Amino acid sequence: MTALVNIKNLYKKFPIHGDWLDQISFANGRFHMKREYVHAINGVSLDVQKGEALCVVGESGCGKSTVARVVMGLLSPSGGEICYEGQRIDHLSSNAMMPYRRKMQMIFQNPYASLNPRMTIKQTLEEPIRWHQPKLATGELKDKVAEVMKSVGVDPSWGERFPHEFSGGQRQRISIARALIVDPEFIVADEPISALDVSIQAQVLNLLMDAQEQRGLTYLFITHDLSVVEHFGTRVAVMYLGSLCEVTTARKLFAAPRHPYTQALLSAIPRLEDEKPDFIRLKGEVPTPVNLPSGCVFHGRCPHANDRCKREVPVLREVDGTQVACHAVEEGRLD
């Protein structure tokens, strides 16, 4: 297996106070420049292998959606590199980026917001091909749209309808069709099923799995729902406060979670089988990403934290085929 996408030591920070004019403040008879940043991603390195579904999980605010957007080139990184098939793409001009845009497509969370309400379904689906393959004949284009609509389970005769005429599940199918229509290799899906109902979630998840099988797609799947990861993911990356805690295969993660945060996260899933919620309680709340904690970002809430965790930032280390960033695991304090 070769890596399709490499994320190398990625950083992304957002200024809180906007541009330089907004940063100026006046106090004590003097002007000050006030610069503060939200540190959304702090040194994330990940490889997405060809043909796999890599799931990125974490709680809200951990930077998982930012990773998706930076990989797609919707945001430019503050540091680090994104490579596609070994080619660095994060600093390309929009013209040079064009061939990559065709290979990488994105599915967004909210199908109510991601489809243009003034365009019919057909227009929405035709637009990407007209843009990427302008020489394609009109007949071929029509066939292509009909074929993709059929493959996602939307009747091609509905092409003249507008998005508001469809239910949430159907709209998400249409946005999946829009991503598939240019025959991409790599799809970034940012919480594609969390806005949908339970019975519809299963339909869309099945559709994504079928598409992967038929087209040999590679997924970067962003989600907060761990039970989806267990079902769908090949490998999993767990994020906390902009850093990776644990990267491993889905099976290993659920059989033996290593990082204390992953353990707490797994124990919090409401399952049907057990009756009494017996979960690991974490102390306190997620700290603000404006002033990151020193050392391990998780140390303030970790039941196993010691002095070293407060000082030293842990790096991902390989333990039995699992990559874990934790001093306690490295020292064997957890067992």
Place this chain on the structure above:
Amino acid sequence: MALLEVKNLEVKFGLRSGAVTALRDISFTVDRGQRLGIVGESGAGKSVAAFSILNLLSRPGYISSGEINFDGKNLLKMSPDQLRNVRGNRISMIFQDPMMTLNPVLTVGAQMVECLQAHTRVSKEDARKIALEKLKLVQIPSPEKRLDQYPHELSGGMKQRIIIAIALLLNPDIIIADEPTTALDVTIQAEIMDLLLELCTSQNLGLILITHDLGVVSQVTQQMIVMYAGKIIEQGPTKEIINDAQHPYTQGLINALPQQGVPGERLYQIPGAMPPLQRIPKGCAFHPRCTYAQERCEKEQPDFTISGGCRVACHMVEDMIKQANVPASEEK
């Protein structure tokens, strides 16, 4: 007699195109110390059911028939003044989005004092003391500090704890929680659910929990109701329904959960989507999506059949139970 009894409740929404029935034939009871879960997909009418208990429906929605008896009195026949004595005092409500429920321009303390003074004659100082006591009850860190903070200074989990504290201010008998954890993360959700469960047992509260999450229902509640297109389709002890659901829709919902599937394999899926209220099909509302649907399901609305400790509205279950009972009576 149970403390709260909802009997054959029917709710309609008057639209320009005519009245639409949002709820029909809803009946359930809740007592102190009991925990009832109402489950369904969006549009099933579970929130409408919760709102109509306290008569909080706003136009164009209205209760067209049925009874809601609380402590022996029909809430639907009460004057607004009498109803105000029930709302908050006896039955209180927790809403879905903690960011929207709290007033952003008032401190937490001011909102809690306001609520207490609106319902009882207490001085501001005493009201603050009660507020502080309730904040301690919901295990909020440094409660004294929180009274003087504004909602935007608090995280989502803390806001939801404060909303629970406000709901407890007047020592109600029953709490209605409408998707209390949907807007929160899993770890916070587990903490809030744990807190609600603990409060229900320690304060002997009745709880009506409205959610779409079957996992949450199975962990917190004793009884549950499954709703589809404005009707109850299955009702009974939670354990029985989760372990051995009778109605095809409930079975489908449970099997469609990713945690029930084999990793890497296709999930069980219910075809189609829930119909909008204007276009609820004739007969059993679920029949176009049901794999077991027969001719009878298209024409006749199913009645409730008793199956074990549950009530199920399904022709197939009815037939199965009839068949199972026939040989038993012949043997006698």
